[in-house]
Structures are given as C-alpha cells and as structure tokens.
Amino acid sequence: MTNKRTVTIARGDGIGPEIMDATLKILEHAGAAIEPEFIDIGEQVYLSGNTSGIPDDAWESLRRNKVFLKGPITTPQGGGYKSLNVTIRKTLGLFANVRPNISYAQFIKTKHPNMDLVIIRENEEDLYAGIEHQQTPEVVQCLKLITRPGSEKIIRYAFEYAKKNNRKKVTCFTKDNIMKLTDGLFHKVFKEVAKEYPDIETEHWIIDIGMAKIADTPQDFDVIVMPNLYGDIASDVAAQITGSVGLAGSANIGDQFALFEAIHGSAPDIAGKGIANPSGLLHGAIMMLVHIGQPDVAARIHNAWFKTLEDGVHTGDIAKGGASVGTNEFAEAVIARLGHLPTTVTPVEYKSTEESEEGSFTLSPAVKDRPKPDIVRQLDGVDVFLFNNEQTPEEIGQALEKVAGPEFSLAVITNRGVKVYPNGFPETFTTDHWRCRFQIADEQSRIDHNDIISLLSRIEKAELDFIKTENLYRFNDELGYSLGQGQ
Numbered sequence: 001m002t003n004k005r006t007v008t009i010a011r012g013d014g015i016g017p018e019i020m021d022a023t024l025k026i027l028e029h030a031g032a033a034i035e036p037e038f039i040d041i042g043e044q045v046y047l048s049g050n051t052s053g054i055p056d057d058a059w060e061s062l063r064r065n066k067v068f069l070k071g072p073i074t075t076p077q078g079g080g081y082k083s084l085n086v087t088i089r090k091t092l093g094l095f096a097n098v099r100p101n102i103s104y105a106q107f108i109k110t111k112h113p114n115m116d117l118v119i120i121r122e123n124e125e126d127l128y129a130g131i132e133h134q135q136t137p138e139v140v141q142c143l144k145l146i147t148r149p150g151s152e153k154i155i156r157y158a159f160e161y162a163k164k165n166n167r168k169k170v171t172c173f174t175k176d177n178i179m180k181l182t183d184g185l186f187h188k189v190f191k192e193v194a195k196e197y198p199d200i201e202t203e204h205w206i207i208d209i210g211m212a213k214i215a216d217t218p219q220d221f222d223v224i225v226m227p228n229l230y231g232d233i234a235s236d237v238a239a240q241i242t243g244s245v246g247l248a249g250s251a252n253i254g255d256q257f258a259l260f261e262a263i264h265g266s267a268p269d270i271a272g273k274g275i276a277n278p279s280g281l282l283h284g285a286i287m288m289l290v291h292i293g294q295p296d297v298a299a300r301i302h303n304a305w306f307k308t309l310e311d312g313v314h315t316g317d318i319a320k321g322g323a324s325v326g327t328n329e330f331a332e333a334v335i336a337r338l339g340h341l342p343t344t345v346t347p348v349e350y351k352s353t354e355e356s357e358e359g360s361f362t363l364s365p366a367v368k369d370r371p372k373p374d375i376v377r378q379l380d381g382v383d384v385f386l387f388n389n390e391q392t393p394e395e396i397g398q399a400l401e402k403v404a405g406p407e408f409s410l411a412v413i414t415n416r417g418v419k420v421y422p423n424g425f426p427e428t429f430t431t432d433h434w435r436c437r438f439q440i441a442d443e444q445s446r447i448d449h450n451d452i453i454s455l456l457s458r459i460e461k462a463e464l465d466f467i468k469t470e471n472l473y474r475f476n477d478e479l480g481y482s483l484g485q486g487q
Contacts, residue, residue, distance in 0.1 A: 003033065004033045004034055005033060005034050005035065005067065005292050005294075006034070006035045006036075006037050006064075006065050007034045007035065007036060007065060007067045007069055007288070008037050008038075008058075008062050008064075008067065008068045008069070009024070009037065009038050009039070009068075009069050009070075010038070010039050010040070010041045010042070010058075010068070010070045010071055010073075011038070011071045012041075012042055012070060012071020012073050012266060013042045013044075013071070013072065013073055013074035013266045013268070014072060014074055014265070014266025014267050014268040014271040015072065015266060015267045015268075015270060015271050015276035015327075016071025016072050016073070016266055017071065018274060018276050018327050019071065019262070019276050019278035019280075019281045019282075019327060020069075020071045020281060022278040022282075022327050022328060022330070022331035023069075023278050023281045023282045023285050023331075024036060025331050025335070026282060026285075026301060026304075026331055026334050026335055027285055027289075027297075027301070029335045029338060030297050030300050030301045030304070030335075030338050031297055031300070032289060032294060032297045032301075033294060034292075037061055039057070039061050040055070041054045041058050041073065041084060042073040042074060042084065043073070043074040043075075043076060046075065046076050046081050047076060051080055051081055051082055052082050052084065052087055053073065053075070053081065053082065053084040053087070054084060054087065054088070059091075062088075062092065062257065066256055066257050066258070067257070067260075067288065067291070068088075068257070068258070068259040068260065069259075069260050069261070069281075069284065069285055069288055070259060070260070070261045071261070071262075071266075071281065072261070072262060072264060072265050072266040074265075074266045074268060086128060086130065088252075088259060089123050089124065089252055089259070090123075090124050092254055092256075092257040092259070093124070093254040093255055093256070093257065094123055094124075094253060094257060094258070094259055095122065095123050095124050095150065095153050095154055095157075095253070095254055095255075096120060096121075096122075096123060096153075096154055096157045096251075096252070096253040096254070097119075097120070097121040097122075097123045097235070097250060097251070097252050097253075098118065098119075098120055098161065098250065098251040098252075098253060098287070099118065099119045099120075099121070099235040099238070099239065099248060099249075099251075099263060100116075100117075100118045100248070100249070100283075100287075101115065101116075101117050101118070101119065101218070101235070101238040101239050101242050101248065102115065102116050102242060103115040103116070103241075103242040103243055104242070104247070104309065104345075105243075106309075106310070106344045106345055107309040107310065107314075107318070108242075108243035108244060108247075108309075108318055109243060109320075110241065110242060110243040111241065112219065112241055112242070114219040115218040115219055115238075115241070115242055116219075116222075117218055117221040117222060117223070117224060117238060118161065118165075118222070118224070119224050119226070119231055119234055119235040119238055120154065120157060120161060120223060120224065120225045120226075120231070121154075121225075121226060121227075121228060121230075121232060121235060122150060122151070122154040122186075122225075122226070122227050122228050122231065123154075124150060124228070125145050125146055125147060125150045125227070125228060126144060126145065126146060126227045126228035126229050127142050127143075127144050127228065127229050128228045128229065128232075129143060129144075129145045131143040131145070133468075135385065135433060135467050135468060136387040136389075136431075136432045136433045137389070138389075138431045138432045139431055139432065139433035144179070144182050145182075146182040146183070146185050146186055146227065148185060151185060151186045151189040152192075152193060154225060155172070155186075155189055155193045155225055157253070158170050158223055158225035159193060159196070159197045159200060161223060162197075162200055162222070162223045163197065164351075167222045167223045168200065168201055168222055169201040169202070169203065169223065170194070170197075170200055170202055170222070170223045170225060171202070171203050171204070171205060171221055171222070171223070171224045171225070172187060172190040172202070172203070172204045172205075172224075172225055172226065173204075173205055173207045173211075173224060173225075173226035173230055173234065174186050174204070174206070174207060174226065174227065174230075175206060175208070176206075177206055180482065181480070181481070181482060183227065186226075187204060190202075190204065190225070207226070207230050207234075210224075210234075211230075211233070214234060214237060214238055214241075215237060215241060218238060218241060235248075235250075236263065239263055244277075244317060244318060245264050245280075246262075246264055246277045246279060246280050246317050246318075247277070247279045247280055247283065248262065248263045248264070248280050249261070249262055249263070249280055249281070249283030249284035249285070249286065249287055250262065250263045250284055250287075251284070251287045251288075253291075258288070258291055260285060260287050260291070261281065262280030262281040262283070262284055263280060264280050274326040274327050274328065275315065275324075275326050275327065276315070277315040277316075277317050277318065277327070277330070278327055278330060278331060279305065279315075279330075282301070282305065282334075283302075285301075286298045286301055289301070290350045295349075295350035295351060296350075298350045299347075299350045300338055301334070301338070302348040302350075303340065303341050303342060303347050303348055304334050304337040304338045304339070305334055306342035306345055306347070307337040307340045307342045308330070308333045308334050310343065310344050310345070311333075311337070313329075313330065313333040314330075315327070315330050375475050375476055376475070376476055376477075377473050377475055378446075378473060378474040378477070379446075379447055379448065379449075379471060379473055380439055380472040380473065380474055380481075381408065381411075381437065381438050381439035381440055381447070381471075381472040382408075382437075382438050382452050382455070382469050382470065382471050382472060383435050383436065383437050383438075383470040383472065383481075384436045384437075384438060384455070384456070384459065384468075384469050385434065385435055385436070385466065385467050385469070385470075386433075386434040386459075386464055386465060386466055386467065387432055387433065387434075387465045387467050388432060388434055388464065388465065389432035393413055393415070393420035393421040393424050393430065393434075394421065394424075396413060396421065396434060396464070397410065397421035397422060399464060400413070400436055400438075400459070400462075400464070402462070403455070403458035403459055403461075403462050404441075404455070405455060405458060406441060407440065407441060407445070407451045407454075407455070408438040408439065408440065408441055408447075408455060409438070409439055409440075409441045410436065410437070410438055411437040411438065412436075412437050413434055413435065413436050413437070414434070414437075415428070415430040415431060415433065415434055415435075416429075416430070416431060417435075420434075437472075438455060439472065452469065452471070456469070
C-alpha cells in the first residue's frame with residue numbers, strides 16, 4: 001500500500017497515551033497504511049475552560065479526515081462539563097455503536113466459552129438526548145425520545161451487519177410492555193424491517209429477561225439491536241462475562257464519519273505505571289482497519305494478538321496474579337508474532353469492504369429521502385402538570401373541575417404515574433408534581449390551541465401553578481398518548 005489514509009488520533013487521558021502509543025506501534029510494524037493526525041481533547045481541554053472538552057481545530061480535523069481513533073477520556077468532577085463521547089457521537093451523526101463480545105476461553109477464564117455476539121446500540125436518541133428539567137422542588141424529568149427514522153437507521157444497520165458478516169439471527173431488546181409508545185415504536189419498526197430480510201432469523205425480548213439471558217446463556221444470541229440506554233448497559237455486561245472488559249473494542253458508525261475506541265475508561269488509578277492492557281484499543285484499531293479497506297493488515301494484527309495470548313504473554317489484568325508483562329512489553333510481543341498464526345483457535349480472516357461515497361453507511365431511501373407521511377392529526381385534549389405542595393388530591397381535583405369549562409372534562413389526576421383523583425387511595429404516597437388530564441367534553445366536538453390557552457388562563461386565575469403541558473393527539477385515529485389509570 002502506497003497511499004496512506006489520514007486518521008485523526010486522540011491519545012486521551014489516564015492510561016490513554018500509554019495504550020495509544022502501544023497500539024500505533026503495532027499498527028506501524030504491521031504495515032497499516034495510515035497517517036496519524038493528532039488532536040488534543042479531554043481533561044486538559046475541559047480544565048482550560050472549554051466545557052465541551054474539544055477545541056475548534058479538533059473538530060476541523062475530524063471533519064476533514066472522517067475517521068477517528070480515540071483513547072479513553074476523563075471528564076472532570078463537578079457540574080458543567082458535557083460528555084465528550086456523547087457530544088462527538090451526536091454532532092457527527094454516529095448513530096450506530098457496534099460492540100463485538102467474544103469469549104477467549106483458551107486464554108481467559110470465563111463461564112461462557114462459546115460466546116460470540118455483537119451488540120448494535122442506537123447512539124443518538126433515547127434518554128441520551130440529555131433533555132432534563134427540574135420541574136418542582138421534588139421532581140426532575142428526563143425526556144425519552146425515540147424517532148421512526150432513528151429507529152429504522154439502527155435496525156436496518158443491524159440487519160445489514162448480520163448479512164455482511166454471515167450472522168444468522170438478529171434479536172431486538174425493548175421494554176414495550178411498559179413504554180408502549182417509545183419502545184413500542186422501536187419494536188414496531190424492527191418487525192417492519194425484518195420482513196425485508198427473510199433469510200435472517202429474528203426474535204424480540206423484553207430488556208429485563210433479555211439481559212438475564214445474556215448473563216446466563218449468551219451463546220443463544222448472535223446480533224442484538226436495542227435503544228441507547230439498554231445498549232450501553234448490555235454491552236458492558238456482555239463484555240464483562242467474556243472474561244474482561246479490557247479486551248473489547250468499539251466502533252461508532254455514521255453516514256460520513258466513524259470513531260473507534262476501547263469500551264473501557266481512562267483508569268487514572270493505574271495511569272503512568274506501564275501496566276495497562278492495550279488490547280481493547282487495539283481491537284478498536286482492528287475494526288478501523290477493516291472499515292478503511294485494510295482487512296489483511298487487520299487480520300495480521302488480530303492473529304498476532306491471538307498468538308501472543310496463546311504463548312502465555314499476558315498483562316496483569318489477564319494473568320490474575322500470574323506472570324505478567326507491561327504495556328510496552330505486550331506490544332512488543334504482538335509485533336514479534338506478526339505473520340504468525342494461532343494454533344488453538346481458528347485464525348481470523350476479514351473481508352474487504354468499501355466505504356460508500358457518502359461515508360461508512362448508505363441509508364436506504366426509506367430513511368434518507370423519506371416522504372412526508374400522510375397522517376391526520378387530531379387534538380384530543382391536554383395534560384397539564386402542576387406544582388402544588390399544599391393541597392390534597394381531592395382539593396386540587398375539585399378546583400380543576402370548576403375551571404375545566406365547556407370544552408374539557410377533567411379525566412384523571414396522577415402523581416408519579418399513579419391515579420390519585422377521582423377515587424384515589426389515601427395511602428398513596430404523593431409528591432409536589434401532578435399530571436392533570438383534560439380531554440374533550442364531547443367526542444363530536446373539536447378543540448384547538450386557543451382552547452388550551454383559555455384553559456391555562458382559567459387555571460392561573462384559580463391560583464394553581466402549571467409548569468408544563470403535553471398536548472394529546474390521535475394520529476390516523478390511533479392514540480398518540482398513554483392512557484392514565486382509571487381511563
């Protein structure tokens with residue numbers, strides 16, 4: 001290879017510089033055709049006054065090179081500092097987080113020797129949208145955002161990944177027995193997309209039992225796709241039960257950009273001691289090499305890594321008290337075995353891949369150029385949220401009944417999702433945050449925003465403190481809101 005691909009590199013914080021130097025040394029000796037372009041991000045940038053942890057020149061490098069190999073980052077303690085990982089993923093549209101989880105039972109003790117699953121996590125939406133509010137002295141909220149195009153992108157990516165990597169099954173994890181609209185949409189889109197891949201087996205699990213099955217029988221899974229928060233937790237659990245979180249690499253893929261890293265953190269407690277295991281970042285780099293069209297180099301490194309473990313060369317986290325080597329010694333051992341193949345495991349082979357003109361993943365027309373949906377939206381009412389720490393549910397309900405007016409009827413009042421009016425239980429614990437549902441008094445009538453504004457005006461005149469509203473809509477005559485208890 002004569003043409004080198006320029007790659008943006010961040011050494012990171014804590015053990016980051018040590019494991020990045022070791023990884024780049026291995027890549028250089030293996031013949032990786034890359035040209036590193038280093039940027040400074042992370043802790044020192046945060047402490048210089050940049051609350052995002054990344055300066056403008058680093059953004060310019062990322063936008064120019066479109067491929068990023070990143071060491072782990074430390075976010076300083078205290079408020080005001082944004083998560084750099086989340087900022088990069090969302091800003092660059094890295095919607096797919098890909099985390100292979102493989103057990104290496106020949107070298108590392110594990111209860112699950114036949115584990116080989118890939119978790120594909122939606123990376124931009126869900127609770128990680130980071131939209132939070134304190135609404136009352138006692139109540140804060142976080143908005144869970146699930147979109148149809150966001151769901152289709154990640155689910156279609158999971159099926160395409162399975163197809164290209166000869167995987168036989170794609171599993172979906174949600175909690176749509178409780179969150180029927182948000183997780184329900186994700187599951188619905190999964191079933192729609194699955195119809196386009198009849199040769200791939202599909203299944204769905206509720207997240208709690210699905211997580212239990214990962215911990216108990218991970219060999220039953222192949223590719224798993226799920227929303228952001230579940231994927232974050234599940235991928236760490238899966239990595240841990242392979243034998244070590246320290247071995248897992250991660251890819252963050254978007255339409256135009258890609259980021260590769262280890263899944264572990266910056267481990268400041270062992271920084272500078274020269275004992276960190278570079279394997280997680282090395283596996284991220286291997287995924288990067290496959291992504292940029294250098295599969296032979298990727299396989300050469302991976303097989304040398306296998307041979308190193310096979311020969312009993314282990315860092316302290318793997319040796320578990322036995323003979324161990326440091327970061328640099330481990331890297332040198334991998335370099336010494338480049339060109340060698342393992343004998344106790346099947347040598348790795350990677351297929352050549354080509355990036356599309358638009359980047360690393362081409363969206364289907366259904367996502368990229370989706371037409372505006374033909375949907376009729378009907379306003380059914382409004383949920384009005386109150387701050388009130390003085391009155392009983394009965395007193396609040398009676399006051400609201402008086403101001404409902406001819407357009408609305410007060411359907412229910414809930415506190416933390418539990419019905420408290422009408423006919424609530426006095427034993428129910430309540431706080432200072434009340435959801436009050438007003439629905440149209442007559443199903444044959446129609447209301448508009450002016451009716452809601454008038455209702456809020458009447459509520460204010462009754463000296464009740466509203467803090468938020470949520471309009472209640474039907475979409476093509478299907479409810480776009482959850483039903484309150486007692487309805």
